[in-house]
Structures are given as C-alpha cells and as structure tokens.
Amino acid sequence: EVQLQESGPGLVKPSQSLSLTCSVTGYSITSNYWGWIRKFPGNKMEWMGYISYSGSTSYNPSLKSRISITRDTSKNQFFLQLNSVTTEDTATYYCARLTMMVLIPNYFDYWGQGVMVTVSS
C-alpha cells in the first residue's frame, strides 16, 4: 500500500526557510508525480507544486521564487523548501501522490496525514 509521511520542524521563525520531508513507502517516486498542498487556518487549501517521475517541477505562481521541491530517489523521499516565510505561511502541509494520464499529472490519490507548521518569532 502506498503511504506518505510528512516530517519537519513544527515552528519556524519569520524570514527563515521552512523545510519538510515526505517519506514514501510502497511505491517508487521515480513513477508518477508527487505534490505538496497546504491547508491554512480557516481551512482554505492551496496547491504548492509538484515534482515528476523524472525530477521536473511545477510550482504555483503565487509562491513565485520562494519554493523549491527536490527529491532523493535513493531514500524514496521528496522535499519542500519555502523561503522567506511569514506568519501567513502558518498552515498544515500535506504531501500527496498524483496519478498520471498519458504522462500528464491528474488527480491526487494518496495523501499523508499532514504536518502543522507555525511561523512565529
């Protein structure tokens, strides 16, 4: 069974970088697409970006140059880095697998439980 688990610090100071890891078991990250989504207090959800089976990436334009998604295929993990965080980046962060349709990302089928990150001094 495909399982995803997010990990990382629960508290980050403003202006610093947020770094999270998604550990995947039961499936190789060299197949499919793998994404990050966040849920803000108040329950609004936002797609942040994804990394493909080949390592290419796509990001939400609203995050501009602050975001980076990378991977370590030897550990079957992928990573989120969000730079220059503010209190508005306080959210629960989820990683998830995307299905593919003709090599194009489709819908999210497996999600992690999420990790809550608070940005505060």
Place this chain on the structure above:
Amino acid sequence: DIQMTQSPSFLSASVGDRVTINCKASQNINKYLDWYQQKHGEAPKLLIYNTNNLQTGIPSRFSGSGSGTDYTLTISSLQPEDVATYFCLQHSSRYTFGAGTKLELK
C-alpha cells in the same frame, strides 16, 4: 486562475438522509473534478475522481455528477461514519480547491 465555490459550508443531516454538496467552477473544467473526505487528524481520502468515477474501496452510496462548471457529490443514505469535511478539487488548469463542507449528524 480557476476559482471553486463550494456549498453549503455546513450541513446537518440525519442517518439515512440523501445529502448533496455542490461545487461551481469559475469556468468550464471539463469534468476534471474530484471529491475528498477528511476526518479530523486524518489524511484526505479520495472518494470520486474526474466527476463520477468511484475510487476503489469507496462505498457505492457516494456518487458524483456534473459537467461544465457545476458539479455535485451525493451521499445516497447518510451513515454515521460519513461525518467529516468534504472538499472538491479541480485539476483542469493547475489545482484549486473548494472551501469545504462540514457534515454533521442531526
């Protein structure tokens, strides 16, 4: 960007009731619409993908319909274990989410 308007925000219903939740897109999303269930503290669970396809293992009381800009999730006979928050997601152009519907038992 495509905006998703989900309604209602909150829903109270009795066991056995037929429940419907709606999502309206700001433009045609060509049936690229999915529905998820999330219980407190758990990972979101995929219920329906691409408008009307039931994910493996999901009870048949869940169904989806729609086209163009308007989509509906239906629970044909509400069960106690269906108490959760439900949200829609369009993947026609990038990804945008509905605001969620919190479903409780009356």
